[in-house]
Amino acid sequence: MQPSAPLRRVATLAATALAVVAAVALSPHSAGASAGRPAKVMTPAAAGQLAKSLAPQLKGAAAGSYYDRTAKKLVVNVTTPEAAAKVRKAGAEPRKVQFDDSTLAATMTTLNASEPIPGTAWVPDPRVNKVVVTADPTVKGAKLARLTTVLKPLGEKVKLERTDSELKMFLSGGDPIYGSNVSSVRARCSLGFNVKRSGKPDAFLTAGHCGNPIRSWATSDSGEEIAVTTASSFPGNDYAIAEYVAGAPEHPSEVNLWNGDEQEITAARDAVLNEDVQRSGSTTGLKSGTVTGLNATVNFPEGQVRGLIQTNVCAEPGDSGGPLFSGSDAIGLTSGGTGNCTDGGTTYFQPVVEALTAYGATVG
Template sequence: MQPSAPLRRVATLAATALAVVAAVALSPHSAGASAGQKLVVNPTTSEAAGKVRKAGAEPRKVRFDDSTLAATMVTLNASEPIPGTAWVPDPRVNKVVVTADPTVTGAKLTQLTTVLKPLGEKVKLERTDSELKMYLSGGDPIHGSNVSSVRARCSLGFNVKRSGKPDAFLTAGHCGNRVTSWSTSDGGAEIALVPEGGSSFPGNDYAIAEYNAGAPEHPSEVNLYDGDAQPIAAARDAVLNEAVQRSGSTTGLHGGTVTGLNATVNFREGQVTGLIKTDICAEPGDSGGPLFSGTDAIGLTSGGTGNCTDGGTTYFQPVVEALTAFGATVG
């Protein structure tokens, strides 16, 4: 049985606080930290390892520090995007893990190999069995309305408020780019409209849609697809190895773990940076849906590989970045 949401949140926040203390003490001789049963910090020197142990965390001495892995990410992000690839710093293996899907063959694979070779042991290449794709096809489903020329379906992320502006909801940017008028049913009456400048993709993957005066009630909560809902009171950044859940209109509620932070993904539609990587499944139509932990909003569904029959990997846009961009709050 999993601990209650409040207990998980307390444990996560405690681990986060300890990570901050350890990072301050170690800088620049550390290579990340992860929260599990016990906080693990990756020092690069014996002196730093002693400080970690004294602070109550578990040291695991590694070769590459944070600045080295960050520089590796900068190099990869500056390279020509190769659709079907993704990369993320992984403290568990002390490398930047590069993922390539089955479409990366021939000239694309040669291009990727050319990019990775100079980086040597700082990178690790992994292959997936399914294509890396955006989940555009939606929490609760949202559809292109009766005045929209696009009949796409996505998922509502989080309901938000902004000072002096209409109530609104967040969803994925690759949804907001294509559909600017939303309804609760396919081709139904408009309930919300994406304002000018209200969608950001590629680079980011978030959008905002402002509710019309006659829109249905929109409390700050997430549909759990069991007849109940999870209230959302605040927003924060993800913590590596924490337990999280996501909700989407195609596959409902699914849970898993945060397996990476600051991931870059090269979709066919464009590159997105700064994403959260998880081992949670998702499918087309789940795009834009909420990633959360207890009452905390964490992210918006972007895309990934696999499905909810065989399992998969899903990437999420951090919600704090989206809230900041639009001057919005949850709860």
């Protein structure tokens, strides 16, 4: 949305622009995938639901899953032939791997319990069956030595990658949602999703690192107040909610596509690894990419955030707080990352379902 446009055209993300993590070559080995029934063709949303229902049935023999965009099927990592048979029967494709969920979860716990090193991030990646650790160019000298000390005992369960740009958040001056004329902070972020709550004023979600400093919002720099931040969570999480005041512009459940059209948002769900997604931002407009990781931990200079969605969708300053979505489904809120929309990079998103649950809110 531009400052003069109605609020319904605002939708996007303020700032994080993305870690250029080297692409990982994948060579999945199916666990007897050629035997029995073939994997079902399904949408990413259906694949996500199937993955959730399968996990408890595999009784510790699961090791994550991801969506095969080309074949439109769910691939489920397993560690036993029995689990492979169950996966195949359910309509997904089994893939035999070394490390199970509990092993990778324990690895994440170890990393999360270590002293945070700004400029680092880690995420379990079922496609390589390891926890991928990313370090930006600021991780050198003593910081790199500390990271090496943490990673060495974890052995083959981790993989270290370097980025060529700094991991950071982007809270900057500009449009489309600003600190208002009564705000003490003149920064700019992006609106994520408009939401409703029973018995309370309509509201919108944005990033917590935006809601912490900006308590009053406008559609132009130092403009008239249109919303007030009522709750914000950062670090740890990265979400905030702002209630519209009387007389605010119309605010339907839509995302601005920056081509004269809007995408209606009717539901919210969790992201699915390897699915196609889009992000709308006030600085860079509409950008597309894929989900490259789930449950990521990111150590920003401002603090650590856990449980984030990792993507290869680019972003730049002014995009923070904006929406990540797939069709009419809301998925996330822009948090931060490295890179830019010229060279590419990695961007992290706060899962929107967690924010909606925290505030008792719904989209649509």
